[in-house]
Amino acid sequence: MIKLLNIEWIKIRNSKSFKVLGLIWLIAFIAIPVGFNSLIEWFESIGLEGSELLPIKPTDFPVFDFLDIWQNLAYIYKFITILLCFVIIVNVSNEFNYKTIRQNIIDGMSKKEFVFSKFLFIIVSSLIASILLTLLGMIIGAAFSPTSEITVVFQNFNFVFAYFLHLVLHLSYCLFFAVLLKRSGIVIALLIVYSYILEPTLIQIVSIPLKSMWLTKFFPMNASWNLIPRPIEKYFLFEVQDFVGWQDVSIGLLYIVLSLGGTYLLITKRDIK
């Protein structure tokens, strides 16, 4: 396992696309909470507080308070997951374009090891992102939150786990489709069109006549997004799901297993030219 991680590390540390995409992701990761905070400060500075036009106060939005912060940060960070998706797609499809997957196997890597090494790469990237989320959450929470009681701090911490699962699932989809189609351009286009146009439309079509949200949980992208439910309505006194649902987690795990199984079948059953 260490050997496979080592191999992936040698491959990735020399990759320009990884460095560029990774850096953009990191900047976005840090910029989002900072930016959100400046927005609130800006509201304050222009004196919206108590304004007749917008009768809302920044303090109505305790987004960075402990308890809320984990779900809020995890939710916001879902929007930059696509950058990490690009990293995986480019990395995996290049193995096919450069025919390096074939050379790896000729040199003595088994097909199983190849799939496993890419999955390890996904796990480690997701883990690093989750650790960054934890660190950032701690720092921001400590700065803004009125409480610093341990029990309160780590309540709802399972959203960090949900975020990890969301990343692993999303990146596993990318691994599967990169192996299936072998062309980064096509996979990226497909990912964007499907996630932001096709699936939302399908969900609308399905959920209107059925009047049930149950089935929509099984749409692949939705299964990943659902792991961290939208918290925003909470601040307008609506009721939202403010916990990680075991159903959502089970569906997420199921789809991870399916994506990996599919990837494994594709690699072992097909000739690698």
Add this chain to the structure above:
Amino acid sequence: MTQILEIKGLNKRYGSIQAVNNLNLTVKKGSVFGLLGPNGSGKTTTLAMLLGVVKPQSGSFTWFGEPASADARKKIGAILEQPVFYPQMSAVENLKVVCKIKGVDFSEIDRVLKWVNLNDRKQHAFKGYSLGMKQRLSIASAMLCNPEILILDEPTNGLDPQGINEIREIIVNIANSGKTIIIASHLLDEVQKVCSEFAILSKGNLIYHGNVETDLNDDAYIEVSSDNLDELEFAIKAHLGGLTIVKEDHTLAFKSPDALDLALLNKTLSEKDIWLTHLSIRKKSLEKRFLEVLKQND
């Protein structure tokens, strides 16, 4: 001698094309084996199956007497078609990946790079290399694990004469060190120069399996020339008996009888005051043999 590779009834079909048809072949340890055939005859497909990247329809093969496995491949140095490396990575970084896969120490990298003369450019990205350098890096990579067997698929494809010569020297060096080599090529001249055994594939079928030395010596021709060819022809016939002598532009050629004593022939002729201006043994080229076999099988 022990067998390093044994192939039994290997088949591969792509749609309606039988790429490899019931191939049986053994390669002995220490031999330099030439796999010949026109483009599309199934050479690369065969090697791809032996190297675990293409699945055979049926049939089996063993490496070192064991069933094929990833671990067996770790002991093989192989290049299929063109050199394959990560373009943005340097020679050293690329070879580190190979080292990790094969379980070889990084310290071997410098040794193989020096050996193929790439040490000066080892920190440069692979994509900037000339074709000859890429080909040499391939061979370095294949030699990294000090393999028992080396598989080279068209190792001189697309190289200039100097590049071809460099690669050939490297191959001869490796062969002399006692390693087993399988070379797939359509450059027959190439194979004749380095190989001891050869097999010919055509449309997926094994149509010939022979030994370079004995097969090509069987049909040796003697070429002679002097100032007066008629006189020479008459004298040779008198000395050697019934022979078919082919008159070429400025030479005579005849098939060498068994146990021909060339020195005696020369002496006899000189005693008749016929002085040879040219005397040579012309072995049949592999190319001729190859074309003959292909024709017979058409």
